[in-house]
Amino acid sequence: MRNVAADDFDEAPRVVLPVGTDYPDGFVLDWHSHRRAQFLHSVTGVMVVETRDGTWTVPTDLAVLIPAGVQHLMRTRQVSTRSLYIEPHAVPWWPDHCIVVKVTPLLRELLLVAADFDADYDPAGREGAVTTLLLHEIAALTPVALHVALPSAADLGALCRDYLTEPDVRIDNAQWAARLNLSERAFSRRFRAETGVSPAAWRRRARLLAAVPLLRDATVAEVAGRLGYATPAAFTAAFSAEFGIAPSRMTRTPRAG
Structure with missing residues (x-):
């Protein structure tokens, strides 16, 4: 199915519902949730998926696993997706929080094929075999740590979301503490209690995460300079060191066909 609302087919008697969607550049899909678990693959472009407790950046050839019932929003940049909406009982191993995974070439081709299935595809035929294999392939994927946690407190969360929108290496703990009318020590203690890391470590990770969409249209050297790195x-x-993957793997590369 292509460019349809998944919820319109939610009650279809199929364990796996494949959907392909093309989004206009810069589109924001506001807060929503699905009854089914969702496997959301970025065929092209970069997505940022946000929940109440974190953001996950999903460049081309990666995907995010979203648990059933989890409220999330999605920001897109030149994105075309292939999704699977899966009955929760069929994937008891599904994570209870979002994770980003690397999509293998086989899985990618299976997703492209499945997007052309009708909602009433034959579960006993070729289509059913493809969807079964899709679940086996997804279960074997390795997570990629392209995410950053968000504090649950509204005031700390607002600081972090503002920073994710416009990361700035010049911002320090003193500026953040002043915004909340706290001393630096009290602010740092509260921030660490909410996130498990220091504010400086959180900002460093957020800046590096912001590099992912930039790397589609700029060189590693250009992005390094933009984010304040000396070389x-x-x-x-x-x-x-932060994500376990080289930034060069995030750059736009031509794909045959």
Whole structure:
């Protein structure tokens, strides 16, 4: 199914409902949830999925697993997606929070094929075999740590969301503490209690995460300079240490066909 509302087919008697969707550039899909678990794959472009407790950045060839019933919003940049909406009872191993995963070539091709299935596809035929194989492939995927936690407190969450919108290496703890009328020590203690990390470590991770969409249209060297790193090597080392993947893997690459 292509460019349809998944909820219109939610009660279809199929364990897996594949849907392909093309979004206009810069589209924001506001807060919503699904009764089914969702596997959301970025065929092109970069998505940012946000829940109440974190954001997950999903560039081309990656996907995010979203638990059933979890409220989330999605921001898109030149995005075309392939989704699977899955009955929760069929995937008891599904995570209870969002995770980003690397999509294998086989899984990608299966998703592209499945997007052309009708809602009433034959579960005993070829289509059913494809959807069964999709679930086996998803269960074997390895998570990629392209996410950052968000504090549950409204005032701390607002600070973090503002920073994610416009990361700035010049912002420090003193500025954040002043916005909340707290001392630096009290602010840092409260922030660490909410997120498990220091404010400085959180901002560093957020800046590196902001590099992912930038890397589609700029070189590693250009992004390093924009984010305040002295050299591309320093940026590459920091990005790789934080996320376990080199920033060069995030750049736009031509795909045959």
